[in-house]
Amino acid sequence: MKKIIIGIGILFFLSSCAGIGVDRSESLIVIDAGHGGHDGGAKSNGKLEKDLVLQISKKLYKELKSEGYRVYLTRNSDRFLKLGQRTRVADKKDAKVFISIHANAIASKKHFNHVEGVETYFLQKTRDAKSQAIAARENASVLQGTDKLSQNVIIDAVLNGPKIIQSHKLAIDVQNNIIKKLNDExxxxxxxxxxPAPFWILVGASRPSILVEVGYITNDKERKRLFTSNYQEEIVEGIVEGINKYLDNRKRELGF
Ligand SMILES: [Zn+2]
Structure with a gap:
């Protein structure tokens, strides 16, 4: 436990001191494809979240590569990863951005076709019941085997860290650009x-970190769109433009 807290402290220190240039070949982006293996994530009409987010993450990997970034994808096949396996590379290799890709779902059948849309999350405590419910669903698989005390200590250590402001900015740029791209077509x-929401995957990564819920697979219209290549490409282009904008602004802020 102690080790983890010291580790988080060091990572905060490094993330606030590290030279954040935006030479793309120097910038590592970590893409985390949610779920995998025995953890299918949300399920609707025979479609699984783990398959959708892998398709989108692979496209995002390609697109970011072609933009000149260094890119790491946490999984490129249908396998389960523990929390540390998802976030470790971002910490070790000084990633500029950590982005976790997920799809949303609601429990209430009668509301399936009334709830839809794209949401982007960054780590922060919230009283909003809807955000808490979504985080609880996404957290269930990554929290297996972690005791309650460790969970609280780590959350408190991270919640006021400097990365929150950057994560919030990144979330705004990515969300706005996804919506812009999708609404064009x-x-x-x-x-x-x-x-804001208490997602565990965002606690583990010390870099500016966001989680994108690309849409609701419980909504018929949205699910059909989400599983088409064209819709996925628009989402990917929006994410890439959002990351570009965030890093360009970061460069300006730092006066490079
Ligand atoms: Zn998920």
Whole structure:
């Protein structure tokens, strides 16, 4: 436990001191494809979240590579990863951005076709019941085997860290650009906004970190769109433009 807290402290120190240039070949982006293996994530109409997020993450990997970034994808096949396996590379290799890709779902069948849209999350405590419920669902698989005390200690250590401001900025740029791209080609895509939530995957990564819920697979219209290549490509382009914008602004802030 102690080791983990010291580790987090060092990582905060490093992340606030590290030269954050935006020479793309120097910038590592970590993409985390949610779930995998025995953990299918959300499920609807025979479709699984783990398959959708892998398709999108692979496209995102390719696109970021072609933009000149160094990119690491946490999984490129259908396998389960523990929390540390998802976040370790971002910490070790000084990633500029950590982005976890997920898809959303709701439990109440009668509301399936009324709830839709893209949402981007960054780590922060919240009283919002909806965000808490989504985080609880996504956290269930990554929290297996972690005791309650460790969970609370780590959350408190991280919640006021400097990365929150950067993560929030990154979330805004990515969310806005995804919505812009999708609305260029599709009608009525709902902007679910940027939201704070206690996602475990974002606690583990010390870099500016966000989690994108690309849409609700419990919504018929959205699920059909989400599993098409074209819709996935628009999401990917939006994420890439959001990352570019965030890093360009970061460069300006730091006066490079
Ligand atoms: Zn998920």
């Amino acid at each position: 599709y009608q009525g895509v709902k902007d679910g906004g940027v939201r």
